[in-house]
Amino acid sequence: MKVAVLQMAVALGEPQKNIASLYRMAEAAMEDRPDILLLPELWPVGFYPQPILDYADADGRQMRDILSKLAASYQVNIVGGTVANAIGKQVFNTCYVFDRTGQLAATYHKTHLFTPSGEADDFEPGNSLVTVTLDGVKCGIAVCYDIRFPEFTRQLVLADISVLFLPAAWPQARLFHWQTLIRARAIENQIFVVACNEAGLGPHDTMLAGHSAIIDPWGEILAEAGEEECILQGNLRPAIRTQIKETMDVLADRRETLYQSKPKK
Numbered sequence: 001m002k003v004a005v006l007q008m009a010v011a012l013g014e015p016q017k018n019i020a021s022l023y024r025m026a027e028a029a030m031e032d033r034p035d036i037l038l039l040p041e042l043w044p045v046g047f048y049p050q051p052i053l054d055y056a057d058a059d060g061r062q063m064r065d066i067l068s069k070l071a072a073s074y075q076v077n078i079v080g081g082t083v084a085n086a087i088g089k090q091v092f093n094t095c096y097v098f099d100r101t102g103q104l105a106a107t108y109h110k111t112h113l114f115t116p117s118g119e120a121d122d123f124e125p126g127n128s129l130v131t132v133t134l135d136g137v138k139c140g141i142a143v144c145y146d147i148r149f150p151e152f153t154r155q156l157v158l159a160d161i162s163v164l165f166l167p168a169a170w171p172q173a174r175l176f177h178w179q180t181l182i183r184a185r186a187i188e189n190q191i192f193v194v195a196c197n198e199a200g201l202g203p204h205d206t207m208l209a210g211h212s213a214i215i216d217p218w219g220e221i222l223a224e225a226g227e228e229e230c231i232l233q234g235n236l237r238p239a240i241r242t243q244i245k246e247t248m249d250v251l252a253d254r255r256e257t258l259y260q261s262k263p264k265k
C-alpha cells in the first residue's frame with residue numbers, strides 16, 4: 001500500500017488558493033501511483049480563521065465534491081484531511097474518506113477539540129470513533145490533538161486497524177511532542193502511523209511544524225518531511241505486523257481487567 005502525504009503550506013482563510021495547491025500537489029503525487037493520498041487538518045482554510053462559521057463549508061458539500069471527483073479521476077483513495085463543516089450553525093472539524101471510485105467511505109468528526117486554542121468554543125466535537133477499510137486494509141482516523149489520548153488509538157486498535165491516518169495542524173513550538181507521540185502510538189499499538197501536518201504560517205504568526213511522517217509498527221521512521229511544503233511517499237507492508245507480533249504480541253499480553261480497576265492508595 002503506497003501512501004502519499006501532502007504536507008501543504010495552507011494559506012489562512014484562502015480556500016481558493018488552498019484548493020489550487022491541492023490540485024497541484026495531487027497531480028505531482030500521482031506520478032508515483034500511490035494507493036492513498038492523505039491531506040492535513042483544515043486544509044481548505046487553515047487552523048483556523050475567525051469566525052469559523054464564515055469560512056465553513058455548508059454540510060461539507062463543496063469539499064466533498066472536490067475530493068470525490070479527485071479520487072474518481074485519479075482512481076485513488078483519499079483520506080481528505082479535515083474541513084470546517086457547518087451543519088446549521090454548528091461547525092465540525094470533519095474528515096471525509098473517499099475510495100477509488102469517488103464514493104464516500106467514511107466520515108469522522110474530530111472528537112478531542114484543542115481547548116488551549118479555543119477550538120472547543122468554536123467547533124462541536126464528534127462522539128464516535130471511525131474505521132474504514134481501504135483496498136482490504138482496515139484503517140483508523142485520528143485528528144491532531146486526538147493523538148495525545150492513547151485510549152483513543154487503543155480503541156481503534158482493538159477494532160483491529162493496521163494503519164492510523166492522522167491529519168494535523170501542529171505548531172513548531174511542540175515539535176518534539178509531535179515526533180514522540182506519533183512514534184509512541186505506532187510502537188505501543190504495533191500499527192503504521194501516517195501523519196500529515198501543515199507547513200508554513202498559521203494564525204497569529206504561529207509556525208506550523210511540518211515533519212509529516214510515515215512510521216512502521218516497530219517505530220521505524222519510513223519517511224519524514226522537513227518544515228517546508230512537500231509530498232512524502234512511503235510504502236506500507238501490512239505483513240510486517242504479523243512478523244512483529246510473532247516476536248512480541250503486546251495486545252495479547254494486556255491485563256485488561258486491571259485497567260478497569262482503580263489504583264490502590
Ligand SMILES: NC(=O)CCC(=O)C(=O)O
Nearest residue numbers: 114144145169170171174
Ligand atoms: N490542531 C490541533 O489539534 C493542535 C494540537 C496541538 O497543538 C497539541 O499540542 O496537541
